[in-house]
Amino acid sequence: MNEHTQLHAVVSSSGRAPCVGRVVARPRLDATLGTLVAGSSHLMTIWSAAGSGKTTLLGQWARLLTDGGFSVVMISGESLERVPDILSGLAASDRDRPGQTDASRSIVMVDDIHLLAGRAAKAAVTALLNVLPSVAGVIIAGRYQPVGTHAPLNTAGGLAVLRTADLAFTRVELNALTECHSVCLDDVVLDVLLRRTEGWAIAVALAVPWLKESADARAAVLGFDGDHRAVADYLVSEVLESLSVDERFVLATTAIRSDVPLELASYVSGLPNAGELLHEICQRNSLMIEDSEGYHYHPVLLSFLQADARRKNVHDFAAAHTKAFTWFYAREDGAHALEEALASGRGHNIQSALDRFGLELMLAGETDLIDRAMAALPTSAAPLALVATQLLFEAPFFADSTRATHLFEEALAHDTAGTPTQEPWLAVALALHCLVGTTHHSYEARLRRLRSADIVALRRKSLALDLLAEVAEAWCIGRVGAPADALLRLREVGISADRAGFGWLSLMAASCAAPLATLSGRWELAAAIEDQVIVQLSAHPRTQPGRVRSSATIISAVRSYRRCEAMQTEELDALIAADAHRLTPGARVPAIAARTGARLDSEANPRPALETMDRLMRDHGVHYPQLFAVVALRLVSLHLTLDGRAEAQERAADVYALLGDDSVESETVRLALALPTRRGDAAEESLLAALHNTARSWHAGAPIGAWILLAHAAELRGSHSEADIRLTHAVRLAQRFDVLQPFAARGGEGATLLTVRSGRFGPLDSFAAQVQAAVHSLLPAQPEQSSPGVPLTQREHDILNELPVHQSVAEIARKQTLSVNTVKTHMRSIYQKLGVTDRSDAVSTAQILGLL
Structure with missing residues (x-):
């Protein structure tokens, strides 16, 4: 076994404990070290932001390699200036002792090489590459790659690279860290913490002991971000302090959202060279990433910058988000425009975004965003757009009929007889009103209004409105006796809605088509509609908004029930819990019904x-x-x-x-x-x-x-x-x-x-x-004393209800106004039907069977 293969074996079989002290073992990164020395090249670079844990990782690797019989040469701090001399001495030692393996069993680690500038950095890298053939491996680490080192490193061949994202804590590693600190965090808290920190090592290291001291970890984790004092101090001293005045300004003014396009950064900051400044920040690994779409701000950095900006000037903070709202509004980007309107805290921005984009966002299933916007508006304000949006939340079932009636009365009050309307939201209300018809006449009357000239003119201007109206028309047609035509139209609407990104409208069309197919006896079509929805959503489960996912969950549960398959009860339970907070409107009753229906068969x-x-x-x-x-x-x-x-x-x-x-x-x-x-x-x-x-x-x-x-x-x-x-x-x-x-x-x-x-x-x-x-896999195991299948009579039920109480047969007869012999006859019949021989067993068996 040569040295490189031996080192790979040592790393692969290290069997390290999950943590030593408070340092977590990270086998996936250890495997990278093993892969490095097992390959044809033995050079690795680690470029990661401050606080990513690269120095800790190098220390762990050094101990691991030393335990495996390898020599580690660590160069950092003041020794960086002497890299060529140190490596020259290592090579000289190897020449002076021919046949020895000191150098060939050595790993050279250089940390914080970003501290070297220009020629010094290039000279250090050149020296490292020169010594590479005589050592087992070279690892170069820093916050960013110094200027002048790209060409020699990239042409060295077989280069292994780790970056900030690679060093981020995974869920498994975060769980191990909490165990090291004797902190018990449930899965929800762990997921939230990972999302808020993106696994940044210094953030999770500070968060875990802080959460340990919190009385309510679930509530506390929502308050942990870049504005936490210890995290903020680290950001200022290790990330922001190295930036120029212009770089800090552009960073602060553009930190309005996690992803910022270049054009938006220039617009909000007012700087024509905003892109150049942000590019330099990204190049230095300052918790920002640049890609073809623009710039991504790390959530910890973003939360600190936003909190700091709000403290310094709340009006400027709101103005920046208003600028972003205007920018997205002009580009017809409804979701982002509404998000920025909410961030600005200005009611007129929110109302403008709802008026313009509310229908498209609702039909796409973005109900959580719309719900936040509605909650941010004053309760006294009830414009037509708000009322119609509330109706959309309840469609197509309108489970709360009293509330729906009041909302329809308020919305339809804007429909003045003989006066054409130019209000799209009135057309929305009229379309939804078609779904709550009760008689043949009501469906025909509402269908005529939906086809009137003024509504048709509005429909021609908006694809979303036209498709919603098509669903309403099809429903009316189906209910007045033309289900085949209605089903064809609903199918076409579903296709168009999918292409336009209106996922919830597509499901709404399916929700209307399935009962029409059912009521006309076309069971295969009804099942095919449901199956098609499930297949479409399972192909892209993470991209579907809440309302779309909730509808798919219910359809899937009903389908499982229909097939006598096990349901995904966890998803239904989560849906029921979420609906209590109006996160999935209209889903609660179907979800509970699906959950409960299965229990009717499966529970003893x-x-x-x-x-x-x-x-x-x-x-x-x-x-x-x-x-x-x-x-x-x-x-x-x-x-x-x-x-x-x-x-x-x-x-x-x-x-x-x-x-x-x-x-x-x-x-x-x-x-x-x-x-x-x-x-x-x-x-x-x-x-x-x-x-x-x-x-x-x-x-x-x-x-x-x-x-x-x-x-x-x-x-x-x-x-x-x-x-x-x-x-x-x-x-x-x-x-x-x-x-x-x-x-x-x-x-x-x-x-x-x-x-x-x-x-x-x-x-x-x-x-x-x-x-x-x-069927037999679903049915509960029957007790030995089971009912023979013959139901108890009403009088036998009355007698059975008396048996658990400590009383004589005579007392039961007196309470039931019967003779003692009649009560005894009924009791014998009860015992026979329950398969028991005495009163005590009758009570026990009846309780098992749910009779008591």
């Missing part, structure tokens, strides 16, 4: 989920009928099992009112309530008629669930061949629509029927087995 005690779903359907069902249609049969069946027939019938009445008396879902619920009595014959015939006459259903699983229940009805009366036929219908539809969820309803009744008939489905056998496996 479904009572909590049942109560949550009851409350959601009662309060929000009218706005989300399709969501609750999916669980309608489950809700009624669970109430029948847990609470008795009277409670189940009350919930069934809610279903009939919400989904329509003649829908497939309602007919299925009727049959579930009628079985196994003789009344089931009429309910069965009614459901069969609904299926054969293609009655309206709200979701693809409705006819599947209906055929499963019909198969169960045939099984109960001994018509096994009829049950086979009906179940085959259900399996065929499930495969066609990619919907497995109905087989999990009513305790997995459909999956049980499949198991009994395994091998009887011909070409569908494989799919039937897939359904069984998916």
